[in-house]
Amino acid sequence: xxxxxxxxxxxxxxxxxxxxRQISIMEVxxxxxxxxxxxxxxxxxxxxxxxxxxxxxxxxVTDQSYIDIALELAGRDDCLxxxxxxxxxxxxxxxxxxxxxxxxxxxxxxxxxDALQLAKDNPDKTIVFIAVGFxxxxxxxxxxxxxxxxENIDNFCILSGHKxxxxxxxxxxxxxxxxxxxxxxxxxxxxxxxxxxxxxIVEDFGRPCVVAGFEPLQIIEGLGEICWQLSExxxxxxxxxxxxxxxxxNTAAQKIIDECFEPADGYWxxxxxxxxxxxxxxxxxxxxxxxxRFDIAETPGKExxxxxxxxxxxxxxxxxxxxxxxxKCTPDxxxxxxxxxxxxxxxxxxxxxxxxxxxx
Amino acid sequence: xxxxxxxxxxxxxxxxxxLMDELIRHHILPHFANDALNExxxxxxxxxxxxxxxxxxxSYVVKPLxxxxxxxxxxxVCGTINDLAVAGxxxxxxxxxxxxxxxxxxxxxxxxxxxxxxxxxxxxxxxxTGDTKTVGTGAxxxxxxxxxGIGEKLAGVDLGxxxxxxxxxxxxxxxxxxxxxxxxxxxxGIKFQSQLQSDCAALSGLICELLENxxxxxxxxxxxxxxxxxxxxxxxxxxxFMRDPTRGGLAATLNEISRASVLSIEIREVDIPVKxxxxxxxxxxxxxxxxxxxxxxxVAIVSAESADDCLSICKRHPLGKEASIIGEVVRSRDVPVxxxxxxxxxRRIVQMPYGRELPxxx
Amino acid sequence: MCLAIPARIVELEKDNAxxxxxxxxxxAKTTLLPEAKLGDxxxxxxxFAISIVDEKEARETWQLLAEIADFDKTPxxxxx
Numbered sequence: 001x002x003x004x005x006x007x008x009x010x011x012x013x014x015x016x017x018x019x020x021r022q023i024s025i026m027e028v029x030x031x032x033x034x035x036x037x038x039x040x041x042x043x044x045x046x047x048x049x050x051x052x053x054x055x056x057x058x059x060x061v062t063d064q065s066y067i068d069i070a071l072e073l074a075g076r077d078d079c080l081x082x083x084x085x086x087x088x089x090x091x092x093x094x095x096x097x098x099x100x101x102x103x104x105x106x107x108x109x110x111x112x113x114d115a116l117q118l119a120k121d122n123p124d125k126t127i128v129f130i131a132v133g134f135x136x137x138x139x140x141x142x143x144x145x146x147x148x149x150x151e152n153i154d155n156f157c158i159l160s161g162h163k164x165x166x167x168x169x170x171x172x173x174x175x176x177x178x179x180x181x182x183x184x185x186x187x188x189x190x191x192x193x194x195x196x197x198x199x200x201i202v203e204d205f206g207r208p209c210v211v212a213g214f215e216p217l218q219i220i221e222g223l224g225e226i227c228w229q230l231s232e233x234x235x236x237x238x239x240x241x242x243x244x245x246x247x248x249x250n251t252a253a254q255k256i257i258d259e260c261f262e263p264a265d266g267y268w269x270x271x272x273x274x275x276x277x278x279x280x281x282x283x284x285x286x287x288x289x290x291x292x293r294f295d296i297a298e299t300p301g302k303e304x305x306x307x308x309x310x311x312x313x314x315x316x317x318x319x320x321x322x323x324x325x326x327x328k329c330t331p332d333x334x335x336x337x338x339x340x341x342x343x344x345x346x347x348x349x350x351x352x353x354x355x356x357x358x359x360x
Numbered sequence: 361x362x363x364x365x366x367x368x369x370x371x372x373x374x375x376x377x378x379l380m381d382e383l384i385r386h387h388i389l390p391h392f393a394n395d396a397l398n399e400x401x402x403x404x405x406x407x408x409x410x411x412x413x414x415x416x417x418x419s420y421v422v423k424p425l426x427x428x429x430x431x432x433x434x435x436x437v438c439g440t441i442n443d444l445a446v447a448g449x450x451x452x453x454x455x456x457x458x459x460x461x462x463x464x465x466x467x468x469x470x471x472x473x474x475x476x477x478x479x480x481x482x483x484x485x486x487x488x489t490g491d492t493k494t495v496g497t498g499a500x501x502x503x504x505x506x507x508x509g510i511g512e513k514l515a516g517v518d519l520g521x522x523x524x525x526x527x528x529x530x531x532x533x534x535x536x537x538x539x540x541x542x543x544x545x546x547x548x549g550i551k552f553q554s555q556l557q558s559d560c561a562a563l564s565g566l567i568c569e570l571l572e573n574x575x576x577x578x579x580x581x582x583x584x585x586x587x588x589x590x591x592x593x594x595x596x597x598x599x600x601f602m603r604d605p606t607r608g609g610l611a612a613t614l615n616e617i618s619r620a621s622v623l624s625i626e627i628r629e630v631d632i633p634v635k636x637x638x639x640x641x642x643x644x645x646x647x648x649x650x651x652x653x654x655x656x657x658x659v660a661i662v663s664a665e666s667a668d669d670c671l672s673i674c675k676r677h678p679l680g681k682e683a684s685i686i687g688e689v690v691r692s693r694d695v696p697v698x699x700x701x702x703x704x705x706x707r708r709i710v711q712m713p714y715g716r717e718l719p720x721x722x
Numbered sequence: 723m724c725l726a727i728p729a730r731i732v733e734l735e736k737d738n739a740x741x742x743x744x745x746x747x748x749x750a751k752t753t754l755l756p757e758a759k760l761g762d763x764x765x766x767x768x769x770f771a772i773s774i775v776d777e778k779e780a781r782e783t784w785q786l787l788a789e790i791a792d793f794d795k796t797p798x799x800x801x802x
Contacts, residue, residue: 001704001785002704002705005704005705031725034646037708038648038702038708039702039703039704039706039708040700040701040702040704040706040707040708041704041706042706043706043707043708044704044705044706084768085646110645110768110769111768111769111770112768112769113751113769114769133768136726136767136768136772137767137768139754139770139772140754140767140768140769140770143751143753143754143770188726188765188767188772191726191765191772191773192772213783215783215784215785216702216703216704216706217704217785218783220704241783242776242779243728243775243776243779243780243782243783243784244765244773244774244775244776245773250754250755250772250773252753252754252755252756253754253772256753256754330714331714332714350711351709351711351714352708352709352711353708353709545746554745554746554747555744555745555746556745556746636744636745636786637744637745637746639744639786640727640743640744640745640746640786641743641744641746643725643727643786644725644727644743644746644748644766645725646725703785
């Protein structure tokens with residue numbers, strides 16, 4: 001394995017020297033962020049490679065107002081909130097899902113099926129499933145919605161916060177000041193949507209897109225491939241996560257997303273409104289849509305005092321450049337989701353890079 | 361008088377009257393026959409060989425009560441035995457306090473008491489005194505246990521942060537993350553037969569062997585924290601400090617040691633033993649095994665000269681077969697840090713875990 | 723952003739599966755992977771199998787899978 005790492009490092013080094021400048025590569029997957037930090041990958045890269053953590057953490061990109069809505073519903077006696085672990089400590093107005101109630105009506109689940117089971121077990125309550133995640137997780141939500149429909153489990157609904165990766169990448173590249181040379185594309189999103197889905201980034205924006213898995217060798221070889229392409233003046237689509245990713249992806253999963261959801265405009269923390277970038281339940285399933293059931297709407301939230309999560313997400317600043325990092329904002333007392341979520345850029349930086357030190 | 365048959369604990373069982381007497385004589389006492397306890401006096405009288413003793417206490421509130429590899433009873437004995445052992449003391453006597461929720465099944469209580477008794481016997485320690493209280497529904501979650509323990513300090517053993525110096529080696533006695541991942545997995549409702557097993561075990565036997573056999577001519581260095589080479593002041597054991605990495609895991613323990621000794625620590629991921637089943641479970645839920653609790657392991661900081669001997673002693677013992685030298689203590693650059701060299705040769709800081717780790721999914 | 727690990731299907735009835743990941747057994751659904759069969763190695767995310775895993779590639783990709791055969795046999799290093 002070490003030889004392959006050396007080869008990839010040589011490629012990266014040669015590319016920097018040939019181009020005579022820094023190379024900036026963005027990854028848009030929280031699990032990539034964590035793996036990069038946990039494996040100390042940055043410390044193995046040549047000086048000229050800059051890794052940017054983009055908006056790849058689904059909790060981090062969830063707009064403030066969505067969190068506030070979830071908190072409001074958590075405060076209702078007739079509701080039971082089912083959520084993945086990540087969301088539970090995200091701060092909003094008046095606390096987090098963890099602190100707001102005595103926890104008895106907020107349950108951490110590992111699967112949408114568990115949320116559905118909660119609905120079956122608690123007929124006198126309305127179960128609201130906090131459905132966040134990218135395309136990897138959306139199919140699981142869709143399966144639960146379809147089952148609820150088939151079995152008439154009417155006390156089940158979802159608060160859809162699902163987001164789509166490619167529209168966000170397009171939005172980032174449309175920013176004038178962006179300095180993204182290439183993308184390390186998310187491995188498990190690609191399992192669902194197929195690596196072909198990133199073709200439009202290559203065609204329309206001329207950036208290399210390489211899909212990699214989460215093991216350190218995968219990440220390093222992915223970066224090596226991107227650098228090699230750049231040094232050759234190429235911009236190509238490639239996947240090195242061949243164990244599980246295909247060009248077309250998981251068509252059964254795509255079909256079920258399509259059956260239940262349609263793309264809608266949505267708000268991303270730090271990026272603002274992005275067209276057709278979120279998933280909304282189709283009218284056919286509107287009775288399972290928590291937004292409709294409780295007659296609530298998302299409004300773009302303002303970020304909390306001094307919080308620069310938005311700029312961190314776009315790769316415009318690194319966590320230590322935010323005035324709150326490591327001081328008013330730490331994993332114990334998080335101001336914004338980038339610090340609360342264990343995948344958040346700031347949390348990963350804090351844990352593995354030390355406050356005030358360069359990461360890795 | 362007819363003995364009443366109950367299958368659940370009643371509030372009256374803690375009331376100091378007939379039912380409580382029955383609870384103690386028929387349910388509890390039979391598990392722990394020894395002279396001190398049989399007196400049923402308000403206090404146990406002990407005759408200790410040494411006036412140099414260690415004293416510790418811990419409370420146990422683990423859920424689930426029963427898990428692969430152990431239960432709350434076994435844990436309550438091992439935990440306190442281990443706290444004494446890592447302080448360099450041979451455990452001698454334990455106190456056992458039970459706080460039981462009304463309605464708790466006697467059958468489960470029996471299981472727990474049997475486990476406590478078995479573990480104490482195996483650990484060569486007597487339960488010499490105890491207390492039982494019953495409380496109303498909801499006042500405790502089924503059962504809470506507290507144990508306190510007394511141990512006699514081993515001769516010639518001097519363990520402390522102030523003995524740690526740059527150059528010392530760090531030994532872990534076996535695989536990490538076993539206990540925490542077992543508990544977490546069971547709690548998350550993964551009900552299947554799993555190869556995951558808590559490592560809950562009493563380490564006093566192994567630790568005493570280690571401490572008694574590495575006595576030798578090892579210079580005691582200057583007691584100033586952070587100092588390295590300095591005038592030799594005497595001889596002492598090659599083992600300088602020990603701790604069991606329970607809550608917060610190896611990461612917490614190493615950070616505590618680093619902070620207290622004002623020295624930095626460098627460890628190597630390739631040398632840290634982890635069972636594949638534990639790593640896979642941690643990967644599934646997004647946990648870092650360095651932050652996960654262990655209940656049958658210890659970390660030892662030992663002199664460089666004695667490291668190989670210490671390792672051999674550990675590996676000869678059933679509870680130390682997978683012991684490994686994972687790194688060393690080094691001088692700090694600016695602030696004391698714990699740094700890890702990863703499997704791919706990268707470097708990163710190991711932070712003090714910041715409390716409750718949450719299972720991730722997306 | 724998505725934790726998913728490879729696991730082998732050890733029980734399968736309709737779309738209800740039990741999978742084994744290095745000795746951990748979990749319940750998982752194969753609703754999104756109708757072609758999955760007993761004995762297949764699959765990628766599990768949020769309680770669902772989302773892809774068949776090519777076993778040859780798997781050992782290449784996941785260090786843990788590559789290491790597992792050797793774990794018990796590897797002697798511990800003595801002296802750092």
